[in-house]
Amino acid sequence: MHTKEEKLQAIGRLLDIMDDLREKCPWDRKQTFDSLRHLTIEEVFELSDAIMDMDYNKIKEELGDILLHVIFYAKLGEEINRFDIADVANYISDKLIKRHPHIYGNVRVQDADEVKRNWEALKMKEGKKSVLEGVPRSLPAMIKAMRMQEKAAGVGFDWNNHEEVWQKVKEEIRELEQAVKQGDKTKAEEELGDVLFSLINYARFLDINPETALEKINKKFKSRFEYIEQKAAEQNKKIQELSLDEMNIWWNEHKAKN
Numbered sequence: 001m002h003t004k005e006e007k008l009q010a011i012g013r014l015l016d017i018m019d020d021l022r023e024k025c026p027w028d029r030k031q032t033f034d035s036l037r038h039l040t041i042e043e044v045f046e047l048s049d050a051i052m053d054m055d056y057n058k059i060k061e062e063l064g065d066i067l068l069h070v071i072f073y074a075k076l077g078e079e080i081n082r083f084d085i086a087d088v089a090n091y092i093s094d095k096l097i098k099r100h101p102h103i104y105g106n107v108r109v110q111d112a113d114e115v116k117r118n119w120e121a122l123k124m125k126e127g128k129k130s131v132l133e134g135v136p137r138s139l140p141a142m143i144k145a146m147r148m149q150e151k152a153a154g155v156g157f158d159w160n161n162h163e164e165v166w167q168k169v170k171e172e173i174r175e176l177e178q179a180v181k182q183g184d185k186t187k188a189e190e191e192l193g194d195v196l197f198s199l200i201n202y203a204r205f206l207d208i209n210p211e212t213a214l215e216k217i218n219k220k221f222k223s224r225f226e227y228i229e230q231k232a233a234e235q236n237k238k239i240q241e242l243s244l245d246e247m248n249i250w251w252n253e254h255k256a257k258n
Contacts, residue, residue, distance in 0.1 A: 014067070014068070014071055015071060015085065018068075018071050018072060018075050019075070022075055022079075028072075031072065031076075032076065033073065033076055036069060036072060036073065039069070040066070040069045043062060043065045043066050043069060044066065046062050046065070047059065047062035047063065047065075047066060050062050052212070052215055052216075052219070070085075070088070071085060074087075074088050098122065099118075099122055100115075101118070101122075102115065102118070116150075116154045117154050117155065117156075121155070131151045131152060131154070131155050132148050132151055132152070134151070135147045135148055135151065140211075142196075142200060142210055142211050142214070143211055145196070145197050145200045146200050146203075146204060146209070146210060146211070149200065149201055149204055150204065153204075159201070159205070161205070162202060162205035162206060165198065165201050165202045165205050166202055168198050168201070169195065169198040169199055169202055172191060172194040172195045172197075172198045173195055175191045175194065176188060176191035176192055176194070176195050178191075179191045220258075223254070223258070224251050224254045224255060224258075225251075227250060227251075227253075227254040228242070228247050228250045228251060228254075231250045231253075
């Protein structure tokens with residue numbers, strides 16, 4: 001691993017390259033906060049994929065892409081005299097010191113849960129109007145639900161144990177079944193949302209990230225379905241020509257191998 005001096009030199013090198021690109025590259029000169037936004041989102045999802053695959057080389061590459069975006073935004077801010085990379089780094093450093101009084105102050109904590117509770121309490125003291133204020137509106141619904149639940153739990157609004165949550169899941173499923181039987185689609189949609197929200201809560205109590213759990217199932221489904229397509233191609237058939245029984249045979253064949 002590199003020394004601290006080498007790390008600082010590497011960051012300085014990237015800052016110099018960014019200066020060159022904004023001055024000399026037509027594409028880089030053209031970029032704005034708005035034009036980079038969707039590219040940044042794409043890079044974050046690519047990092048997520050690399051983490052799911054536990055591909056360390058890919059994680060390193062994607063982190064580099066995201067770091068470039070951070071440097072790029074800071075350069076744009078500097079050009080309009082709003083902020084630069086030092087402001088960005090100092091802001092997060094100050095924030096971390098302030099939010100960790102058990103490290104940089106005289107507060108004592110028992111465990112990670114108490115750290116989370118203190119974090120939310122400190123945020124409220126800083127002028128936040130709601131504990132949920134920091135949850136981005138554009139987050140995917142499942143991640144948003146999980147983050148809202150975590151933040152509410154951080155100030156004591158939570159179930160006592162996972163058994164209580166499981167009972168709530170079963171209650172919501174019964175209400176969904178009733179709405180479906182009544183043919184009330186609007187009510188069924190609402191009740192399905194309640195089921196999903198409750199299941200996310202249950203996952204949290206089991207210390208399972210529901211987003212990660214679902215993505216693993218997505219990958220498993222993709223692999224098994226593509227195996228069916230492969231077997232169909234080997235028989236010079238289109239997948240639409242297969243019967244459900246044939247599909248299930250190959251599905252279970254792949255399942256047995258993996």
